[in-house]
Amino acid sequence: MPSCSTKCGRTAILKRPKTGDVLCKDCFFEAFENEIHFTITKAKLFTPNSTVAIAASGGKDSTVLAYILKLLNEKYNYQLKLLLLSIDEGITGYRDDSLETVKKNQEDYDMSLKVLSYKDLYGWTMDEIVAAIGRKNNCTFCGVFRRQALDRGAHLLKVDYLATGHNADDIAETVLMNILRGDLARLSRCTSIITDSGDGIPRVKPLKYCYEKEIVMYAYFRKLVYFSTECVFAPNAYRGHARVLLKDLEKIDPSVIMNIIQSGESIKVNQTVNMPTLTNCTRCGYVSSQEICKACVLLEGLNKGLPKLGIGKSSKVKRLLEEHSLKEKSISKNNCSNSNKTCENTIIDKDFQCLCLGKKESVQIDQLPLDKLTI
Numbered sequence: 001m002p003s004c005s006t007k008c009g010r011t012a013i014l015k016r017p018k019t020g021d022v023l024c025k026d027c028f029f030e031a032f033e034n035e036i037h038f039t040i041t042k043a044k045l046f047t048p049n050s051t052v053a054i055a056a057s058g059g060k061d062s063t064v065l066a067y068i069l070k071l072l073n074e075k076y077n078y079q080l081k082l083l084l085l086s087i088d089e090g091i092t093g094y095r096d097d098s099l100e101t102v103k104k105n106q107e108d109y110d111m112s113l114k115v116l117s118y119k120d121l122y123g124w125t126m127d128e129i130v131a132a133i134g135r136k137n138n139c140t141f142c143g144v145f146r147r148q149a150l151d152r153g154a155h156l157l158k159v160d161y162l163a164t165g166h167n168a169d170d171i172a173e174t175v176l177m178n179i180l181r182g183d184l185a186r187l188s189r190c191t192s193i194i195t196d197s198g199d200g201i202p203r204v205k206p207l208k209y210c211y212e213k214e215i216v217m218y219a220y221f222r223k224l225v226y227f228s229t230e231c232v233f234a235p236n237a238y239r240g241h242a243r244v245l246l247k248d249l250e251k252i253d254p255s256v257i258m259n260i261i262q263s264g265e266s267i268k269v270n271q272t273v274n275m276p277t278l279t280n281c282t283r284c285g286y287v288s289s290q291e292i293c294k295a296c297v298l299l300e301g302l303n304k305g306l307p308k309l310g311i312g313k314s315s316k317v318k319r320l321l322e323e324h325s326l327k328e329k330s331i332s333k334n335n336c337s338n339s340n341k342t343c344e345n346t347i348i349d350k351d352f353q354c355l356c357l358g359k360k361e362s363v364q365i366d367q368l369p370l371d372k373l374t375i
């Protein structure tokens with residue numbers, strides 16, 4: 001066995017995927033933690049005496065994030081109050097199990113935990129959404145709803161920052177995806193280590209420069225408890241392609257991950273590119289680049305029995321809504337093909353059958369009982 005390249009005298013047990021250094025366990029811990037401390041201080045991620053909600057899914061990234069933030073906070077006296085925020089998407093056999101891991105982390109790290117569910121926020125679980133829309137495109141709902149749910153949670157908890165476990169691989173993948181899609185507006189902001197969600201609570205990514213492989217190694221050698229099962233629903237197909245491409249390139253040269261991030265950081269978007277103007281959603285009040293935010297459009301589609309409403313371009317949304325209102329006008333009364341005697345709608349059209357079939361109870365976002373959702 002080779003000796004540790006720091007010349008500490010101990011035997012090396014691993015080769016760092018990011019740098020190629022052969023290190024003993026303790027020197028790896030030190031190097032990995034110091035890099036995150038350097039990232040936090042260089043980017044001035046947190047101001048002292050702030051409260052930070054750690055977006056905790058129970059997976060490796062957010063578990064390592066919670067562990068390291070606690071460790072560095074104590075070691076370098078950042079003077080942060082740390083707590084955990086989890087979103088329960090309502091995915092049986094996946095999130096229910098991973099939330100148990102978060103509860104274990106809560107005890108181990110002695111942090112308070114707030115769990116918000118899609119069911120409470122939107123009236124739908126992901127299981128129900130997938131039953132309505134199928135396995136294609138369900139990641140769009142999950143991603144959009146989770147993003148907003150985390151913002152709502154951060155708001156509710158009155159924190160100063162929301163920290164997520166996005167790592168270097170996630171960011172390099174996103175850069176690749178935005179290049180492949182030609183999405184220059186997103187490309188210009190996807191590498192930012194601090195993003196403003198528009199409601200004044202910045203999102204920060206302390207693991208931005210950490211390789212996924214090293215996060216797994218760190219969790220393994222530190223014996224951290226985390227949940228490692230993939231989501232039971234279909235993975236985001238497009239991101240999947242970018243991921244495979246990145247992993248193939250990483251095998252040839254591990255520095256591609258950092259190179260892609262640095263390229264993304266250095267790209268200057270031409271002034272002629274149309275950048276979205278941020279405004280507030282006229283329904284829920286959250287920041288949006290459209291009059292009605294994506295979460296509200298998706299929710300509207302679900303509640304109207306048009307689950308594909310928010311999938312794709314916004315022009316499609318308009319067309320589908322127009323078609324839907326035309327259909328509603330052409331419906332005939334007192335003809336419920338559902339033969340449900342208790343149905344009040346008793347309306348049908350050729351494609352939709354009785355609209356009572358698509359009727360769902362849901363909480364409107366603008367009527368959320370935010371005051372009741374306290375810690």
Ligand SMILES: Nc1ncnc2c1ncn2[C@@H]1O[C@H](COP(=O)(O)OP(=O)(O)OP(=O)(O)O)[C@@H](O)[C@H]1O
Nearest residue numbers: 055056057059060061062063085086087164165166
């Ligand atoms: N259900 C959730 N509740 C709270 N935070 C979440 C949730 N899902 C994802 N996040 C946050 O978003 C980050 C990126 O999420 P992503 O879905 O890419 O998971 P991941 O890369 O597998 O991360 P992790 O290993 O932490 O699950 C996570 O590290 C976490 O901070």
